[in-house]
Amino acid sequence: MGFRNTSVWKSLSNLPFVRNFTLPVGGFCFVVALNVLSNGFDVAIYNTIQAMDAFQHTFGDVCVPNGVCHISTTNLSLLNSIPYIAYAAALFMASFIGERFGRRIVYILMNIICLCGIAVSYTAKSYGQILAGRCIVNIYTGMEGWLIPMFTAELVPPPVRGAMVTMYVFGRLIGSLIIGIVAYATASISGNDSWKIPVAVLFSAPSLALLLTWLIPESPRWLIRMGREDKAIASLKYLNDGYPGYNRRTSVAMISNFFALASGQAFANTYGTIFIKSLNVYNPYVFTIIIKVGGIAGALTFLLLVDHVGRRVFYFTLAPLAAVCMMVVGGIGTVPNPSNSAKLVIASMFPCYGFFLLGSFVPLGTLIPAEIPSPRLRDKTAMAAFTVQNLTNFVTTFTLPYLMNPGYANLGAKVGFIYGSFAFVACIWAFFYYPELKGRSLEEIDLMFEERIPARHTSSWKAPCQDIVAEKLHNNDPNPKRQTAEYIEGL
Template structure:
């Protein structure tokens, strides 16, 4: 059996002229394609377990994203931090809503860039544990915040820690699982995000009748739950074998595979699968040996970086900010506070159902097909919400409010069975393996910028003391959907059933996005020819 590497030094390179190694990689690549979903579940149960554990941290992001936006509709929070409006009700002003909504997002900009460096320097496990540990301390600031200034500072600092582990679960899920499981495990990350949102809405609904400070402090305190559970578990988690290969620690990568694969599969060839990782990594280094953020914008990586940035920004452009403010939006659209909270909970229950339904769609259609047509449907929904908002503003008829509420629920299901989960899958599969962490960090960074812009606009669009667009805001996000459709049609490729090496070659050959699914690739022959030229 050819050994996957002759050196533990990542800079020394792999013995690319060793024919046996390429034969091992070719065989492992073929096995990746032949492995069915059920076979993969039986072979990689431990990989599934650790991926689910790592992804659970995203519950915190979904929870925090929903928490502040929903608190704006809570009477106790409004009275404690808001001012009395001309209508007699208490409202947190639009500028403060904007600041609080963007506080955590602004902090995430710093945390994301730190994570792109730290996870490649220290590994996924250490970076995740460090981020969760700092979260424990920072929750104290928001829990005891006596005024909006302290709450704003707490949210911003909390966002830095949150940014440190936002992208890690997606990359970790992809790098510890076989080809047939990757879409399902990366999709699960979005399920955790949706669960965090429904948890925030449910807890806030449960404390709605409280008229004191505990109505909003209890929801902040719940955030301590996840670090306490996850930190001890992640201490025992295996590191990504791809990361170990990138660091030149090939023997450790082989040992990690032993931990991830069921002991019942004694015929599993660990050397061949490590060889595939090494050959893919070294091929990417021959194309561009740099692993800095700047390398993401060079040669074929520029196209890949633009695509993942665009996909992440589409999460904002398709109307997600409107759904994030759903409880407050429904309240402004004419629903009583209790009904607005109830519909908000129903919306996120439907979102969870959408997450499960996404797993049904994955084996039936390509990623690009699902993603593109879901954006078309979202465009229609947002347009209808805007149209219904016109007579609602004139008549105040409650039937229009119910129609708008129903469309919002449908959009939540649609997003969570397609656009939301596929964002993680596409953005994990499109970058090169050596730049995956930094590419996704840049994409999430750009998404955070788009969220900040939307966070400035949305409160003004919905707040009755500002622009007061109410449901007519749907027209604005319909325009965002149209931009997203055009971008997806021309730029987003089909990565389904493609290994990392095959994706590398499709981008290097400059295959148009629309032709990825039909283009034939013999990865090992092409890699071997190019590597021999460099030896």
């Protein structure tokens, strides 16, 4: 909110081309660009990896006496042509769903289908499975080909419509180039990792696109055709930045939940016992109990003091310490053949990290979606925030073994640098965007956001007058005879 009033924002918003965008339209275009990149990834990846020796050996059906296999002419033809039938079927399916149920549901469905197809391809051990995976991914590309150009044309402003719709072609080329570079880098790797790593890269774009679904509104033109004028007006208001206060609250709730899981919780919680066991310096099960006790102590400290010292105090006191713990783990992980003493230092960071994490990121990630949303969007904001939390939990839990273990990224303890960096970024973000809500009634929070108070000034902000808050509540109360004083908390 505060940033929009700065000279930097005003200068950026007056630039040619940029001045045609509101933040919601810009967010929509960013997410669409992710899908276009994903389309480029998907189109190019199979064309590239099918030339790799490991791919040919795994899925080939013609083998010579020296053990070298390759894919027969028939199977190669089917692998590259059958998916176009899936593409054609997807066009009809997307058209039917999009006209009946809306553009947004097609967007969500196609990204889920893409992830399913990538998973089938990544785990493929037979020719039939890799063919099925490619067909499923081509269902995504068919749905995306129907949706994205039309959806973009319906939502972006006329002065930039041509450029933004044409971005569909340009973005596919960029995606193809990126995946070509990835395949070049992995082609020299022996074994199936040479083709599996490029396939794994495909997970990135649709996963992030799903994570940012909240930036995708329904097409107001489709809503009008369906006779839903009220929702069409709401969508237009959103696209024209008519609800900036609501946007800020929802984004704060979602981002706080993202950082709660991206700061290393899976490292200490889900994989903590396995990691401590790999150090071979302490009983991992005893140490797991110590980690849990540290977490309980942090949560209890937060519970007892949060309403006395405030939310931002906890964030800026314990969250940086959690980041330091992860950085220490990563730093010692760079030492080749660390001593037992160094390993004990790594292990000792985990109970400390548990205390700091459960005293900052985790409870605040739960608290903020409960108290920050606007009354009209409370359920939707909470749902969006906890959806982000769940998706982030999935991504971090899924990727961590690949980041740590030999044969893949083989980072070991150095993954602490990744999670520590996220934690430090969270602290910087919180300074500018995380408001202090200690002692605030929900009505005060509404006024605070309506007045666009910058987060760093919310600690000292005073409600202008009790009567204003009472009048606001009275005007929103369906039963005006109720005593508004019953709803004024702590004034």
